[in-house]
Amino acid sequence: MRSSLIAGNWKMNGSLQSAIDLVEGIKAGNPGKAQLAVCPPAVFLMKVGGMLAETEISLGAQNVCDQEAGAFTGEISASMLKECGCRYAIVGHSERRSHYLESDQLIAARFAMAVSAGLNPILCVGETLYEHEQGVTEAIVAKQIDAVLELCGIAGFAEAVIAYEPVWAIGTGLVASPDKAQAIHEFIRGKLAASDGDIAQRVQILYGGSMNPANAADLLSQPDIDGGLIGGASLKADDFLAIAQSA
Numbered sequence: 161m162r163s164s165l166i167a168g169n170w171k172m173n174g175s176l177q178s179a180i181d182l183v184e185g186i187k188a189g190n191p192g193k194a195q196l197a198v199c200p201p202a203v204f205l206m207k208v209g210g211m212l213a214e215t216e217i218s219l220g221a222q223n224v225c226d227q228e229a230g231a232f233t234g235e236i237s238a239s240m241l242k243e244c245g246c247r248y249a250i251v252g253h254s255e256r257r258s259h260y261l262e263s264d265q266l267i268a269a270r271f272a273m274a275v276s277a278g279l280n281p282i283l284c285v286g287e288t289l290y291e292h293e294q295g296v297t298e299a300i301v302a303k304q305i306d307a308v309l310e311l312c313g314i315a316g317f318a319e320a321v322i323a324y325e326p327v328w329a330i331g332t333g334l335v336a337s338p339d340k341a342q343a344i345h346e347f348i349r350g351k352l353a354a355s356d357g358d359i360a361q362r363v364q365i366l367y368g369g370s371m372n373p374a375n376a377a378d379l380l381s382q383p384d385i386d387g388g389l390i391g392g393a394s395l396k397a398d399d400f401l402a403i404a405q406s407a
């Protein structure tokens with residue numbers, strides 16, 4: 161039986177003070193049903209990590225470098241993230257893919273570095289609106305996963321999380337219907353199962369894209385939706401906790 165994971169991706173929002181307030185609110189109201197994680201901006205990881213020590217709430221980074229160390233200005237290594245107390249690292253978010261032109265291959269290399277450092281990667285996959293309209297969602301998601309399978313093999317997914325985030329649903333208020341989201345999650349699990357049935361059954365597959373307290377319960381009740389990667393609604397403790405409550 162897979163447990164639920166509700167992870168907040170704060171993106172590039174807030175201030176040190178608002179991060180502190182948000183963590184205090186989440187700690188105070190954690191319903192203790194789902195596993196919770198927060199992914200603050202990198203400069204706040206140390207502070208937030210300290211606040212989460214000795215709690216059940218996990219810390220995650222929003223990205224991780226594909227290289228171990230050295231002359232990679234602006235990047236942050238997996239071992240540095242571990243030192244901050246991170247358990248998770250998001251890789252391949254659609255905003256990284258589209259705004260910073262991260263390729264499937266670079267994302268796979270970031271994923272590999274997270275795994276080798278003992279971080280749990282949260283691999284984001286999903287189709288754009290155009291791809292959605294063309295009906296090629298499965299092909300796009302398969303290609304994004306294949307790049308990681310080619311580099312890391314199925315064993316790379318043993319401690320990984322996948323987040324299906326249709327790009328057209330991110331920050332738009334549009335949300336995939338529970339049955340359509342379920343179908344893609346089932347497809348993803350089936351794809352992993354073709355290589356290893358046990359790993360496929362264990363991997364948590366999260367939905368992301370305009371999840372909020374009003375639509376979370378229906379999405380989270382689907383058999384292959386194991387949680388959520390929450391953007392906007394993770395910036396308010398009450399909304400984030402309400403989603404966690406419905407997991």
Ligand code: 13P
Nearest residue numbers: 169330331369370391392
């Ligand atoms: P929203 O919840 O704001 O749509 O963002 C989802 C997301 O991109 C999480 O990574």
